[in-house]
Amino acid sequence: MSPDLAMVVAAVAxxxxxxxLTPVFFRVxxxxxxxxxxxxALASFGLLATQYGSEGSVxxxxxxxxxxxxxxxVDGWALLFALLACGIGALIFTYSPAYMHGESGxxxxxxxxxxxxxxxxxxxxxxxxIAIFLFWELxxxxxxxxxxxxxxxxxxxxxxxxxxxxxxxxxxxxLVGFLLxxxxxxxxxxxxxxxxxxxxxxxxxxxxxxxRERGLFLPVLGLLAIGAGTKSAQVxxxxxxxxxxxxxxxxxxxxxxxxxxxxxxxxxxxxxxILVGPEWLFxxxxxxxxxxxxxxxxxxxxxxxxxxxxxxTASHLGLMxxxxxxxxxxxxxxxxxxxxxxxxxxxxxxxxxxxxxxxAGTREIDELGGLRHDLPVTAVITTIxxxxxxxxxxxxxxxxxxLLFEAAVEAIHHHDIGVLGVxxxxxxxxxxxxxxxxxxxxxxLFFGERPEALGHVHRPPVTLLVPPAVLALLAxxxxxxxxxxxxxxxxxxxxxTAVDPQEMHVGLPxxxxxxxxxxxxxxxxxxxxxxxxxxxHDVVRGVVGATxxxxxxxWYDVIVEGLSDEGRSFAEYVHDGHLRTYASWTLGATCALxxxxxxxxxxxxxxxxxxxxxxxxxxxxxVAVIGAVAVARSDSHIAxxxxxxxxxxxxxxxxxxxxxxxLALTQLVVETLVLVIFLLVIEEIPESYEIxxxxxxxxxxxxxxxxxxxxxxxxxxxxxxxARPDGASNIARYYAQRAVPEGGGTNIVNVILVDFRGFDxxxxxxxxxxxxxxxLTLIVMRDRSEGDALTDMPDGNNELTDDEPTDDEPDGTRRxxxxxxxxx
Amino acid sequence: MTTVIMRTTARAIVPIILVVAISLFFxxxxxxxxxxxxxxxxxxxxxxxxxxFGLDFLERGVLGRDVDPGKGASRDRVVVxxxxxxxxxxxxxxxxxLVPLLFGRPFLTQTYEPLEGIPIYDYxxxxxxLAFDFGVYCVVVGGLLTILSVVGAE
Numbered sequence: 018m019s020p021d022l023a024m025v026v027a028a029v030a031x032x033x034x035x036x037x038l039t040p041v042f043f044r045v046x047x048x049x050x051x052x053x054x055x056x057x058a059l060a061s062f063g064l065l066a067t068q069y070g071s072e073g074s075v076x077x078x079x080x081x082x083x084x085x086x087x088x089x090x091v092d093g094w095a096l097l098f099a100l101l102a103c104g105i106g107a108l109i110f111t112y113s114p115a116y117m118h119g120e121s122g123x124x125x126x127x128x129x130x131x132x133x134x135x136x137x138x139x140x141x142x143x144x145x146x147i148a149i150f151l152f153w154e155l156x157x158x159x160x161x162x163x164x165x166x167x168x169x170x171x172x173x174x175x176x177x178x179x180x181x182x183x184x185x186x187x188x189x190x191x192l193v194g195f196l197l198x199x200x201x202x203x204x205x206x207x208x209x210x211x212x213x214x215x216x217x218x219x220x221x222x223x224x225x226x227x228x229r230e231r232g233l234f235l236p237v238l239g240l241l242a243i244g245a246g247t248k249s250a251q252v253x254x255x256x257x258x259x260x261x262x263x264x265x266x267x268x269x270x271x272x273x274x275x276x277x278x279x280x281x282x283x284x285x286x287x288x289x290x291i292l293v294g295p296e297w298l299f300x301x302x303x304x305x306x307x308x309x310x311x312x313x314x315x316x317x318x319x320x321x322x323x324x325x326x327x328x329x330t331a332s333h334l335g336l337m338x339x340x341x342x343x344x345x346x347x348x349x350x351x352x353x354x355x356x357x358x359x360x361x362x363x364x365x366x367x368x369x370x371x372x373x374x375x376x377a378g379t380r381e382i383d384e385l386g387g388l389r390h391d392l393p394v395t396a397v398i399t400t401i402x403x404x405x406x407x408x409x410x411x412x413x414x415x416x417x418x419x420l421l422f423e424a425a426v427e428a429i430h431h432h433d434i435g436v437l438g439v440x441x442x443x444x445x446x447x448x449x450x451x452x453x454x455x456x457x458x459x460x461x462l463f464f465g466e467r468p469e470a471l472g473h474v475h476r477p478p479v480t481l482l483v484p485p486a487v488l489a490l491l492a493x494x495x496x497x498x499x500x501x502x503x504x505x506x507x508x509x510x511x512x513x514t515a516v517d518p519q520e521m522h523v524g525l526p527x528x529x530x531x532x533x534x535x536x537x538x539x540x541x542x543x544x545x546x547x548x549x550x551x552x553x554h555d556v557v558r559g560v561v562g563a564t565x566x567x568x569x570x571x572w573y574d575v576i577v578e579g580l581s582d583e584g585r586s587f588a589e590y591v592h593d594g595h596l597r598t599y600a601s602w603t604l605g606a607t608c609a610l611x612x613x614x615x616x617x618x619x620x621x622x623x624x625x626x627x628x629x630x631x632x633x634x635x636x637x638x639x640v641a642v643i644g645a646v647a648v649a650r651s652d653s654h655i656a657x658x659x660x661x662x663x664x665x666x667x668x669x670x671x672x673x674x675x676x677x678x679x680l681a682l683t684q685l686v687v688e689t690l691v692l693v694i695f696l697l698v699i700e701e702i703p704e705s706y707e708i709x710x711x712x713x714x715x716x717x718x719x720x721x722x723x724x725x726x727x728x729x730x731x732x733x734x735x736x737x738x739x740a741r742p743d744g745a746s747n748i749a750r751y752y753a754q755r756a757v758p759e760g761g762g763t764n765i766v767n768v769i770l771v772d773f774r775g776f777d778x779x780x781x782x783x784x785x786x787x788x789x790x791x792x793l794t795l796i797v798m799r800d801r802s803e804g805d806a807l808t809d810m811p812d813g814n815n816e817l818t819d820d821e822p823t824d825d826e827p828d829g830t831r832r833x834x835x836x837x838x839x840x841x
Numbered sequence: 842m843t844t845v846i847m848r849t850t851a852r853a854i855v856p857i858i859l860v861v862a863i864s865l866f867f868x869x870x871x872x873x874x875x876x877x878x879x880x881x882x883x884x885x886x887x888x889x890x891x892x893x894f895g896l897d898f899l900e901r902g903v904l905g906r907d908v909d910p911g912k913g914a915s916r917d918r919v920v921v922x923x924x925x926x927x928x929x930x931x932x933x934x935x936x937x938x939l940v941p942l943l944f945g946r947p948f949l950t951q952t953y954e955p956l957e958g959i960p961i962y963d964y965x966x967x968x969x970x971l972a973f974d975f976g977v978y979c980v981v982v983g984g985l986l987t988i989l990s991v992v993g994a995e
Contacts, residue, residue, distance in 0.1 A: 761953030762870035789984035
């Protein structure tokens, strides 16, 4: 069965449409907007569910000239991920109204959350590289808005910036990888399929072979790995994820557990059939296991329940990446099944953390305990999902972790990986021990002694309880009979990601095997070590605290601060408020770029050029030259402006003589306007204002610069006119012939402007409008920054604006004003 | 520069400039001219008014409104009108481009209709591009006058 385009597009578009309509919802429903979100999420879920069992791609034309389409590919893997996003999205929307009660900015919150969900569904279903990239970066943008929800909070801003910086930056690596991939795919599959991921997935071997042949295999693999790794918080770029806990808890539940951070994992699974091989194994198994272990250890060192969960998320993402990294079929089984299981238990855990924080008023692990008396239902939910996270049989997390052990052991059979064959299983066990530890620690919030300091803990409202309860129920069902989940969706997801899919069977082990032994060791050591949790916690914290250099967060701060400082000092050097400096840098850069361009293109060649000028033209140009000299020699503004316009008018006459009346008219009119504006402005400039000739260095610099500008202009004219073909070119003939029959006008220039190239003109209009708006903004902003806001201070504001700039910057503002006029 | 000579000259030439600007705008399709040039010339006329009579002249002398000295130049009602002018102009240009979509043609497709046998003119070509060009004219006039009046008030 092939998918239905309308259904798929509707499922992706619905959240975006709803996001645009959020202000309307909010006006009608108020804080109940979340329930509208639930409806939207369920609607998308329903639309996608109708596509259950279908496979294939559908596309909508988008940019046909570049072979880019809005193409969607539906298969088990895409559906699994998209359905998770919508399903958990629906729960988050149900949970939000009670949690976000009384917060401001809810319109922004719900709109961003809806857009977030839509873009994740988009990534899951998109099968065109450009569309994937677009949705990919949209998830980053939406998460930026969500993580930075508490706009007044510095840590929230910091976290949002960091998440944006890392994930959007990673997305750019992904883009480069996509472009390389598309070049190769375009050659192998034909130019029409250059961006078509669905077509590439049909012939994975041919693409992989072509990539290897051109030596692009490793670059593409590396670039995609960086993109996916940043998104899925792999070491060493995992640190943004724990910081992202600055977001409101429902967002964390959505972002950390279910969806956005899994986009990377999802994508690794998606391209797995194309790129799988020895390099793949080495890269992703190592990366994943390292992430899993490092983040599990960091989770043990956490003091905040959300921080613990955030690190554990990164750790589990490592587990999934490692699973996909192992090339055997068990690897794919691990990745797919754990993605599913993790979404169930981790979303529930975050929602539980939200309940605890909301009702107990603290997130500090040390201040919490014995909550089962106050929150009995939550305690039951937590027991199921925390044991699942720990991988304790028979809870669902156990099955997928067992698969990882199996894949790690199996890896020796598939490739000759030497010592790594021992190292991989060992690290997997080592990391999992910490997983058991922190899972039990989270669970212990509900058991043991209730601290004295903990005040009264309220019962959560039912809308806070239902979403995690639903997830825990699902987790329990999967725990009792994992085969249900496998048959429903995991098997079809496996078929999309594995090279050699086979019937998947999971269940409790009945006889001894190496993986079973590994599980026994993991759980046994975890249970034995749990009484010493406090000591392990202190040791890890001590080590991290003593050597900040091992924390990537420290490096991030150092690099970002260093860059900002460098940027600031460079900015002061380049634009110091003096128009002179601006002009020097702009002109210098333009000359350098233009000349470099000519040299690089080999356009500059010694050419002979004869002087052919009729007497009138020679005369006009002579007057122009005299005008130019007079400008340089004039000693007052008025004389300078007037002589400058002599130059301009002579050029207009030159245009007339060269039979370009339209150009001449424009030049005349603009020259007149500029002259008038100059005179208008000059009136305001004090007579005494003169540019002092600086020291020798300044004079030399200015001289060099002006010679360079003159030379560039001269060379440009020579090169460009030299390259023009003799006589009327094709384009010129085309316009001349079509102007009257097609445009109905005899003025070719104008017909080109409004008929043939109207879009260009529209763009220029936008430029004029923007220039006006930006000048308005600049001046209004300056008024605000100098005094109080205009509205606060109706009187005396003019005096401020008139005096201060002249004191601060003797020439900058004034000349800035006049150049604003001259731009036109 | 508000000398008597300046004012007298301005009184004489401003109407002429405006008429020329409008005629340039209309004949643009067949002769040198068009929305941009017409717009710039119109702005020139306004600039001369500003130069001869001062920046508040339009507000106070022509429209008979009091100028509130406390407000910045960008808040003047004339400036607000200029701002609207370029916004509407842009809207007109875009809308004129959208109309062809209704007829299943690409964005910004233009056409023209020759009318014959009209009194005095005998022949008149009506081009749909005129609407687009009018948008250009409005944006140029509105945009440049906004810049001119705001910067001029500094």
